Amino acid sequence: xxxxxxxxxxxxxxxxxxxxxxxxxxxxxxxxxxxxxxxxxxxxxxxxxxxxxxxxxxxxxxxxxxxxxxxxxxxxxxxxxxxxxxxxxxxxx
Amino acid sequence: xxxxxxxxxxxxxxxxxxxxxxxxxxxxxxxxxxxxxxxxxxxxxxxxxxxxxxxxxxxxxxxxxxxxxxxxxxxxxxxxxxxxxxxxxxxxxxxxxxxxxxxxxxxxxxxxxxxxxxxxxxxxxxxxxxxxxxxxxxx
Numbered sequence: 001x002x003x004x005x006x007x008x009x010x011x012x013x014x015x016x017x018x019x020x021x022x023x024x025x026x027x028x029x030x031x032x033x034x035x036x037x038x039x040x041x042x043x044x045x046x047x048x049x050x051x052x053x054x055x056x057x058x059x060x061x062x063x064x065x066x067x068x069x070x071x072x073x074x075x076x077x078x079x080x081x082x083x084x085x086x087x088x089x090x091x092x093x
Numbered sequence: 094x095x096x097x098x099x100x101x102x103x104x105x106x107x108x109x110x111x112x113x114x115x116x117x118x119x120x121x122x123x124x125x126x127x128x129x130x131x132x133x134x135x136x137x138x139x140x141x142x143x144x145x146x147x148x149x150x151x152x153x154x155x156x157x158x159x160x161x162x163x164x165x166x167x168x169x170x171x172x173x174x175x176x177x178x179x180x181x182x183x184x185x186x187x188x189x190x191x192x193x194x195x196x197x198x199x200x201x202x203x204x205x206x207x208x209x210x211x212x213x214x215x216x217x218x219x220x221x222x223x224x225x226x227x228x229x230x231x232x
Binding site: 021059062091093 | 124140141142143145146147149171182183203206207208209210211212213214215225226227228229230
């Protein structure tokens with residue numbers, strides 16, 4: 001069990017956060033697993049991600065979050081086992 | 094036809110995908126990789142995407158445009174990975190009974206794709222530096 005998971009959290013409940021583009025470079029990793037916290041919102045998760053990966057501090061305020069492949073807002077709760085994505089401003093096209 | 098590919102995009106395939114006997118207009122938008130931006134020269138571009146979500150977003154855009162402008166067909170293909178100068182990074186084809194709706198839908202689709210779809214480009218400048226393009230953020 002990774003150190004970031006609290007006792008009692010199972011692998012199924014853990015959430016995964018994906019990073020892309022500059023966020024992936026700053027984080028120096030493509031994803032991060034964190035324990036699921038009941039009723040945690042996107043806004044609260046941002047704080048946790050910043051604490052885990054301080055290098056993301058300047059970029060995080062510019063990022064949108066998605067939950068299970070759909071854009072979420074700051075009040076959206078993170079379900080157990082969610083696949084979360086940290087999405088810096090997009091530049092496709 | 095909604096696709097993300099690491100291969101060159103074939104315009105003919107998109108046009109065939111939107112062909113319809115109800116259509117009086119077919120419109121094809123091609124986004125290409127620009128070599129010169131202001132006074133800087135690009136050596137190459139690399140696109141990265143969050144594929145599962147990008148496909149979902151592109152499907153939604155196609156559905157919304159199809160309803161709003163009563164399209165006969167709508168196809169969106171985006172390329173990822175390295176894309177050479179002047180090659181197509183994205184193509185959008187729409188067909189509709191009359192041209193006004195095709196132009197309006199095509200315009201909205203590329204504008205909205207650039208705002209919403211989780212795809213990013215990295216510019217590799219001729220001076221050897223490279224950077225991710227994140228609109229609104231000073232690099």
